[in-house]
Amino acid sequence: MKNVYGWLLLTPAAILLVGFTHYPAVATLIDSFFTTGTVVRPSKFAGLANYASLADDPIFWQVLRNNLYFAAATIPTSIAIAMLMAIWVNDRLPARALVRMSYFTPTILPMVAVANLWLFFYTPQIGLLDKVGAMFGAASHNWLGDPSTVMACMAVMTVWKEAGFFMIFYLAALQSLPPELEEAAKVEGASRWYYFRRVTFPLLMPTTLFVLVNATINSFKLVDHLFILTKGGPDNASNLLLYYIYQVAFSFFDTAYASTLTVVLLALLAGMAIIQFQLIEKRVHYR
Amino acid sequence: MSEIVLEQVTKRFGPVKAVDSVSFRAEQGKFVVLLGPSGCGKSTLLRLIAGLEDVSEGRILIDGADVTRLSPEKRRVSMVFQSYALFPHLSTAENIVFGLKVRRTPEEERRKRLEHVAEVVGLAAYLDRKPQELSGGQRQRVALARAIIAENRICLMDEPLSNLDAQLRHGMRVEIRGLQQRLGMTVVYVTHDQVEAMSMADRVVLVREGRIEQEGSPEELYAKPATMFAARFIGTPGMNLVALADGPGGAVVRGSADTLFARGGNGLTLGVRPEHVGLVEAGGIRGTVTSSEYHGADTILTVKVGEETFLVRAPGQLAHPPGSAVRLGWKPGMAHLFDTASGRRVPDGVL
Ligand SMILES: Nc1ncnc2c1ncn2[C@@H]1O[C@H](COP(=O)(O)OP(=O)(O)OP(=O)(O)O)[C@@H](O)[C@H]1O
Ligand SMILES: [Mg+2]
Numbered sequence: 001m002k003n004v005y006g007w008l009l010l011t012p013a014a015i016l017l018v019g020f021t022h023y024p025a026v027a028t029l030i031d032s033f034f035t036t037g038t039v040v041r042p043s044k045f046a047g048l049a050n051y052a053s054l055a056d057d058p059i060f061w062q063v064l065r066n067n068l069y070f071a072a073a074t075i076p077t078s079i080a081i082a083m084l085m086a087i088w089v090n091d092r093l094p095a096r097a098l099v100r101m102s103y104f105t106p107t108i109l110p111m112v113a114v115a116n117l118w119l120f121f122y123t124p125q126i127g128l129l130d131k132v133g134a135m136f137g138a139a140s141h142n143w144l145g146d147p148s149t150v151m152a153c154m155a156v157m158t159v160w161k162e163a164g165f166f167m168i169f170y171l172a173a174l175q176s177l178p179p180e181l182e183e184a185a186k187v188e189g190a191s192r193w194y195y196f197r198r199v200t201f202p203l204l205m206p207t208t209l210f211v212l213v214n215a216t217i218n219s220f221k222l223v224d225h226l227f228i229l230t231k232g233g234p235d236n237a238s239n240l241l242l243y244y245i246y247q248v249a250f251s252f253f254d255t256a257y258a259s260t261l262t263v264v265l266l267a268l269l270a271g272m273a274i275i276q277f278q279l280i281e282k283r284v285h286y287r
Numbered sequence: 288m289s290e291i292v293l294e295q296v297t298k299r300f301g302p303v304k305a306v307d308s309v310s311f312r313a314e315q316g317k318f319v320v321l322l323g324p325s326g327c328g329k330s331t332l333l334r335l336i337a338g339l340e341d342v343s344e345g346r347i348l349i350d351g352a353d354v355t356r357l358s359p360e361k362r363r364v365s366m367v368f369q370s371y372a373l374f375p376h377l378s379t380a381e382n383i384v385f386g387l388k389v390r391r392t393p394e395e396e397r398r399k400r401l402e403h404v405a406e407v408v409g410l411a412a413y414l415d416r417k418p419q420e421l422s423g424g425q426r427q428r429v430a431l432a433r434a435i436i437a438e439n440r441i442c443l444m445d446e447p448l449s450n451l452d453a454q455l456r457h458g459m460r461v462e463i464r465g466l467q468q469r470l471g472m473t474v475v476y477v478t479h480d481q482v483e484a485m486s487m488a489d490r491v492v493l494v495r496e497g498r499i500e501q502e503g504s505p506e507e508l509y510a511k512p513a514t515m516f517a518a519r520f521i522g523t524p525g526m527n528l529v530a531l532a533d534g535p536g537g538a539v540v541r542g543s544a545d546t547l548f549a550r551g552g553n554g555l556t557l558g559v560r561p562e563h564v565g566l567v568e569a570g571g572i573r574g575t576v577t578s579s580e581y582h583g584a585d586t587i588l589t590v591k592v593g594e595e596t597f598l599v600r601a602p603g604q605l606a607h608p609p610g611s612a613v614r615l616g617w618k619p620g621m622a623h624l625f626d627t628a629s630g631r632r633v634p635d636g637v638l
Contacts, residue, residue, distance in 0.1 A: 178370060178372065180368045180369075180370055180372035181372050181374060183339050183359075183366075183368070183372065184366070184368060184372035184433075185385070185389075186339065186358075186359045186360065187337055187338075187339070187359045187360065187364065187365065187366045188360065188385055188386030188389050188390075188433075188437070189359075189360030189386065189389050189390060190360075190385075190386075190389045194389060198374075198385075198388075199374055199376075202376045203374075203375065203376055
């Protein structure tokens, strides 16, 4: 009874957490083992049947491939660009605040606004991309309508949006490095590149790990643009896992299969986070 | 040869002159200390020599060659930073050989030099540790080792001992000085601690507000301060500086009646070091003890004479309760005279 006040204080937060996080997660896991209930046919236990049909679902495999491509294209690029931008705006340069702000601006835009903006770039004929291409005599191209270019277009846009956000973390990390380190290296004759390779990069590793985990989660979480740009098309060429879950749940109303997909997505993310932490932590220098 | 010469060097930060036409020479194999209060431009001077700041005006010569516009690595100097500037993710050994790796010194030679230097600074047992696993004194020695392994003839040090406790600081002073003499390095050493300056330096350059106030051997600075600033800065506590006034028979301490010498005292300041003032039975000047501070080996008495106060450092423990009357005296050669308005020393022989 001694801890009753402690428990009382915890209760509001605990109710919210259990109600909106833990219960839905467990319910999703349970639902994935049942069939979708309808008015005439109530839901009943189906064992691993949902998982079996998932393995046979060609769209699932395509969507998963798309998502892996999306992750592989956006994560390293946005991290590299973020690091470069941070190093660049960390230097003493004219109008530094302005440059920093303009790099950060894409971050504060909602993904939907970004998608609308880029729609203007990608639209055939009247879009910026085609207009510029036309000046050099290139033929018009339906960037978003072509299955071979649509994923690349999505990736470029996402990098544009994400890099500024990650830059802020790198900038903060860079500013916590004492400037004498660079001066000491300079006196020893180290070039800028050598200094980056031997000192800056290793010292940024904790930030890189943090950003990497975030970027990975984002690459599976960020689907808002699909609503505006392609709705996953053409022919699922730009469909991503989370958007597919949304379609299955709210367009096809197959909640059991959606639960199954969700469980797979969660397992995937958890697995990746564990691998990242274990692999990289060994090589990360924490101060 | 490894001689540093500064000719009329000026450094401006916007409107601020951090260094104002400074000229001095650090001869080969000498230990030169830049001494001065906080913010006087010592670090800036050192960074100018290292090439980490651009000179606004003037020239810097190393071994007779003009290096004013040369980048830091071409000047072949080593530097020990005030904060050590060790790379936190590298081990002691990696930190020490950082510069050798930059210059692509062969592995074999690197190992040999590392072994030798680690022996010299006493770090052989700590080569695998990261900086945060070392004590302050050990970190300082890593910084020192990184500076000497390059085998540059010139080493610049910016308050390397300021983060250490008193005992360690004393030990490191001896170590650095010994190392410098053994290796025959030319060292320019920055400090605001005059004890450090006096005990280590061959030459002291006293800096004040970006200008050189006085330059000379520690003995010269102690025995013949060129200005009131120098007089006050050197010594613990610094020199007593008391305003003089015209008395009936000559100069007197302001507000006192005892004649010091037969000459007008207006506009002059008398300086006597606390350790040179003694309590005398007869003669001297009369004063009243206001407080006494026991320091173990000696006692510091505060004595009011007229409107001025003298500090008196006397050996042992003295029984002079506040309020007791005393007489102060000093040997003729121990008093200094300064012009109050300019702060400059009045040529000897006036007294
Ligand atoms: N980068 C800079 N920009 C503007 N002013 C500066 C800069 N660096 C130094 N200063 C100014 O130049 C003067 C001298 O600074 P410096 O660092 O050389 O002092 P210091 O003698 O080393 O002091 P300390 O003993 O406190 O380290 C100071 O007034 C300081 O404010
Ligand atoms: Mg300084």
